[in-house]
Amino acid sequence: MNLIKIPALAExxxxxxIVETPRGSKAKxxxxxxxxxxxxxxxxxxxxSYPYDWGFIPSTVSGDGDPLDVMIIHSAATxxxxxxxxxxxxxxxxxxxxxxxxxxNDRLFVVPLGSHTNHNLKDVRELSEALRTxxxxxxxxxxxxxxxxxxxxxWESAKEARSILDxxxxxxxxxxxxxxxxxx
Numbered sequence: 001m002n003l004i005k006i007p008a009l010a011e012x013x014x015x016x017x018i019v020e021t022p023r024g025s026k027a028k029x030x031x032x033x034x035x036x037x038x039x040x041x042x043x044x045x046x047x048x049s050y051p052y053d054w055g056f057i058p059s060t061v062s063g064d065g066d067p068l069d070v071m072i073i074h075s076a077a078t079x080x081x082x083x084x085x086x087x088x089x090x091x092x093x094x095x096x097x098x099x100x101x102x103x104x105n106d107r108l109f110v111v112p113l114g115s116h117t118n119h120n121l122k123d124v125r126e127l128s129e130a131l132r133t134x135x136x137x138x139x140x141x142x143x144x145x146x147x148x149x150x151x152x153x154x155w156e157s158a159k160e161a162r163s164i165l166d167x168x169x170x171x172x173x174x175x176x177x178x179x180x181x182x183x184x
Contacts, residue, residue: 004058008165015085016085016086017055017083018056022053023050024049028050053084055069056069057070068108071110073111087122090158091160093154094151096151
């Protein structure tokens with residue numbers, strides 16, 4: 001099965017999220033849709049590890065051409081390829097900056113349904129300012145290995161994140177339709 005093609009939304013309206021890199025990992029993994037397996041993208045700087053699970057929302061295409069990035073706020077142990085049903089709590093709007101070229105690369109934040117420790121979290125802005133600052137620093141540090149910087153545009157609500165998700169799902173549907181018509 002190609003995990004990229006799982007529907008973005010579950011029947012109950014929650015979001016399907018695929019874990020690529022589990023919390024605590026010192027390396028970043030990515031899903032290779034063609035080979036249908038997970039591979040290592042890069043190791044992190046000494047002392048860095050993923051603070052929460054990192055992954056993607058299937059059946060989406062974001063501004064950088066990849067599925068939407070998602071950080072999954074919870075404390076349960078997971079593994080690459082695990083599907084989690086989640087509620088959107090917000091987005092960190094960002095640009096990746098490489099040699100003065102900016103590319104939009106937002107990070108959606110979600111909480112798994114049934115999370116015992118974070119089930120009351122409804123808006124990413126409810127996270128402490130200190131934690132949000134640390135998450136911004138984490139993204140900057142992980143991008144440093146790719147010789148790119150990040151530009152933080154701000155933390156936004158679940159409503160704004162859902163708008164970004166809807167746009168990414170529409171882009172995926174257009175690309176899927178275009179590839180079907182090219183095959184005729």
